[in-house]
Amino acid sequence: AQTVTQSQPEMSVQEAETVTLSCTYDTSESDYYLFWYKQPPSRQMILVIRQEAYKQQNATENRFSVNFQKAAKSFSLKISDSQLGDAAMYFCAYRDNAGNMLTFGGGTRLMVKP
Amino acid sequence: GAGVSQSPRYKVAKRGQDVALRCDPISGHVSLFWYQQALGQGPEFLTYFQNEAQLDKSGLPSDRFFAERPEGSVSTLKIQRTQQEDSAVYLCASSFPPSGSGNTIYFGEGSWLTVV
Numbered sequence: 001a002q003t004v005t006q007s008q009p010e011m012s013v014q015e016a017e018t019v020t021l022s023c024t025y026d027t028s029e030s031d032y033y034l035f036w037y038k039q040p041p042s043r044q045m046i047l048v049i050r051q052e053a054y055k056q057q058n059a060t061e062n063r064f065s066v067n068f069q070k071a072a073k074s075f076s077l078k079i080s081d082s083q084l085g086d087a088a089m090y091f092c093a094y095r096d097n098a099g100n101m102l103t104f105g106g107g108t109r110l111m112v113k114p
Numbered sequence: 115g116a117g118v119s120q121s122p123r124y125k126v127a128k129r130g131q132d133v134a135l136r137c138d139p140i141s142g143h144v145s146l147f148w149y150q151q152a153l154g155q156g157p158e159f160l161t162y163f164q165n166e167a168q169l170d171k172s173g174l175p176s177d178r179f180f181a182e183r184p185e186g187s188v189s190t191l192k193i194q195r196t197q198q199e200d201s202a203v204y205l206c207a208s209s210f211p212p213s214g215s216g217n218t219i220y221f222g223e224g225s226w227l228t229v230v
Contacts, residue, residue, distance in 0.1 A: 104158070
């Protein structure tokens with residue numbers, strides 16, 4: 001079974017600075033998808049960014065980018081120019097190409113200091 | 115609808131009571147998922163529907179949990195004889211294509227269940 005691990009329960013960043021959230025996963029598949037979701041207090045999971053495992057180029061969405069290391073099974077999220085609205089829980093998630101479900105990590109709480 | 119809608123948003127149930135949680139997915143979405151999120155943890159998969167067919171229910175924790183989607187649209191998650199360990203947020207999600215792709219899955223805001 002696939003597992004997703006987020007080793008940082010909490011992270012803190014100063015407004016306008018850069019922060020990196022870590023994620024590792026375990027799978028025997030070669031083709032799969034990785035996601036970062038943001039969960040504000042309202043509890044709705046909002047997709048931040050996704051990466052297809054067959055693509056070598058790291059995904060980027062505005063201030064959000066990933067460092068995808070397939071051999072190391074690592075998928076970190078970098079948030080540049082952090083804003084107060086970035087404060088939330090962040091979840092890393094995995095989905096294999098044939099599977100239906102997302103497997104989530106335990107989450108990282110990001111605090112942004114003004 | 116514009117997004118995935120769940121009701122009730124908040125439910126307090128006495129231990130032993132039955133509860134029903136409703137999910138209204140985005141119109142036309144084929145796939146529907148239920149997840150359980152305990153306090154301080156990541157969501158855990160419960161079950162998956164493709165249209166009205168329940169293709170995967172491997173995550174349902176016990177036979178007290180039952181889900182249905184009879185017409186391939188609205189889904190109901192039913193929990194019988196609720197226990198305190200059932201207290202969690204129940205998230206519903208939907209996506210348009212069937213399984214097997216990296217398509218975006220859209221989540222609702224969840225139903226917060228507290229069993230007292």
